[in-house]
Amino acid sequence: MSKVAFHTLGCKVNHYETEAIWQLFKEDGYERTDFDHQSDVYVINTCTVTNSGDKKSRQVIRRAVRKNPDAVICVTGCYAQTSPSEIMAIPGVDIVVGTQDRQKLLGLIEEYKKERQPINAVRNIMKNRVYEELDVPYFTDRTRASLKIQEGCNNFCTFCIIPWARGLMRSRDPEQVVKQAQQLVDAGYKEIVLTGIHTGGYGQDLKDYNLAMLLRDLETKVKGLKRLRISSIEASQITDEVMDVLRDSKIIVNHLHIPIQAGSDTVLKRMRRKYTMEFFGERLTKLKEVLPDLAITSDVIVGFPGETEEEFMETYNFIREYEFAELHVFPFSKRTGTPAARMEDQVDETVKNERVHRLLSLNDQLAKQYASRFEQDVLEVIPEEIVKAGEPHEGMLLGHTANYMKVAFEGTPDMIGQIVKVKVTKAGYPISSGQFVRVMDDEPVEL
Ligand code: SF4
Missing domain, CATH: 3.40.50.12160 (Methylthiotransferase, N-terminal domain)
Structure with missing residues (x-):
């Protein structure tokens, strides 16, 4: 063989x-x-x-x-x-x-x-308008299942090379998405993460179908699916219709990853991001009204060309005001071939690092603050692994809650991949400590 x-x-x-x-x-x-x-x-x-x-x-x-x-x-x-x-x-x-x-x-x-x-055998990707259908019925090494729903991106942000590598937006046929989701559930996965290059843009190239409809179809047509997560969604893609679906759903988790990249209109313009902070703030306010416990995580680029101290502080203050639950902070790095790599006014490395550190300590503070809201609550965790020797919480099970908190607790290896009720005994970041309550069978899941 x-x-x-x-x-x-x-x-x-x-x-x-x-x-x-x-x-x-x-x-x-x-x-x-x-x-x-x-x-x-x-x-x-x-x-x-x-x-x-x-x-x-x-x-x-x-x-x-x-x-x-x-x-x-x-x-x-x-x-x-x-x-x-x-x-x-x-x-x-x-x-x-x-x-x-x-x-x-x-x-x-x-x-x-x-x-x-x-x-x-490489061919021009920009000419491709069709999603390449490939089957993934299970994952070799992982307890978490992802499901790709779209390919490509039409945005061409000035720091990003990805549209050149992936081509333009192509959505996967909704029937195929539902079929693949059912296969994954039948293979034993409790949670599915919808992924893509520009995941929340799903449907932009389809007639009479959109992301909200796909989410509804997955909920009604896939038998036995317990948790559904969207890997990433832009603020502009969180339409009122998507918000209605999030509010009414029994399986979509109370976590959204909404990349902000910068919290300053002038920086966003140079990045060619297609929103203003006023718009972004309005969406977040509405989301928090509809889903008060929602965890909102985000990506931020620090030290984009020309970023002044004032512009950085606009980003910093916005993130503090809207209490993001977790941030992924990236110092801007020049990607050859992108407009941003050719921009003048590149920010000095020491300034960049210092701003990264300020934002990381804000992240630490906000993440702990978010987690502390759930101390003493019983949450549902899907354990993914046993913590390795030499690491904090060694030997314990480690997994995510629906709202994407990482929780470690004493349990047995057969619980991996199952939904387990765990009491959060000590909120922390990056990991909270918990106490095993019970394994959920096929009863409805709380989100
Ligand atoms: S950062 Fe995201 S939205 Fe912007 S071009 Fe890259 S893949 Fe598209």
């Missing part, structure tokens, strides 16, 4: 797609092996979101070539899509496929075995 080994760099979407590519190999009779073992085929699923994503991808490709110079080395993903010739120039690379045509990979391997000539 031929063997295949995978290495995935980058985001959740890439991890999802590696699972999809594995399904294709599995159906063809391949056996999966570890990337550090001898294999007949190596597939490296690359990332290009930052310049260091490119560098790491090249290192991993070289590692595979060294491991078995006779193996077929296939490179796919975002870096493969944007820079195929850079990858073809690495000695030992045999096949390059971008972010489309993954079904062709097995055929290309056969072709390579006959001809022994390197194949660059």
Whole structure:
């Protein structure tokens, strides 16, 4: 039996797609092996979101070539899509496929075995208007299931290379989404995370169908689904209709990740983000009225070109005022090929780091404040892992609540992947401590 080994760099979407590519190999009779073992085929699923994503991808490709110079080395993903010739120039690379045509990979391997000539199969992604349908009925290593619902992005923010790697917005056929969700529930997953490149943009390219309708369909048509999470949604995509669905749903979690990137209109304009802070604030106020306990998490870029102390403080004050439950703080890093990398007024590294630290301590404060609201409450946790030796809460089960708090508690390994009621005994950040109450069977879940 031929063997295949995978290495995935980058985001959740890439991890999802590696699972999809594995399904294709599995159906063809391949056996999966570890990337550090001898294999007949190596597939490296690359990332290009930052310049260091490119560098790491090249290192991993070289590692595979060294491991078995006779193996077929296939490179796919975002870096493969944007820079195929850079990858073809690495000695030992045999096949390059971008972010489309993954079904062709097995055929290309056969072709390579006959001809022994390197194949660059990357095609222009900007011309693609169709979602590439790939099956992911389960995940190899994970207790959490993601479900990709769309591809690409039409926004072209000035710091981001992703539309060039993924192409324009393409939504997945709603019937396929429902079918895949049912398969995942049948495989035992309690929670599904809807993912994509610009997830909340789902439906923009569809006629008479939108994200709110998809959420409703998933709730009514998928039998046994307990928790539904949207990985990320822009403020402009939280329409009144989406808010109604969130309010009425019994399975959509009370957590939204809404990327803000900056809290200053002038910075947002330079980023080419399509909202003002007035609009963003209005959406958050309305959300908090509809769902008072909602956890709102966000991404922030610090030190975008030209960011003044005043502009940074606008961001800082907005985040403090609206009490975000958790922030992912990124110092701006120049991504070659984007307009922002060419902008003048790049912010000095020391200034950037100092602002990152200020925002991280605000994050710590806000996250603890949010978690403390739930101290002594009984919440539902899906344990994902046992905490490793040497780490805080060693040996305990660790998982997320519906509102995305991480909780550690004493339990048994068979609880992993189940919904477990846990009393929060000590709120903290990044991890709160809890006490096991009971395992939920098939009773309705509280959110
Ligand atoms: S919305 Fe902006 S940051 Fe997000 S993928 Fe699209 S271009 Fe990139």
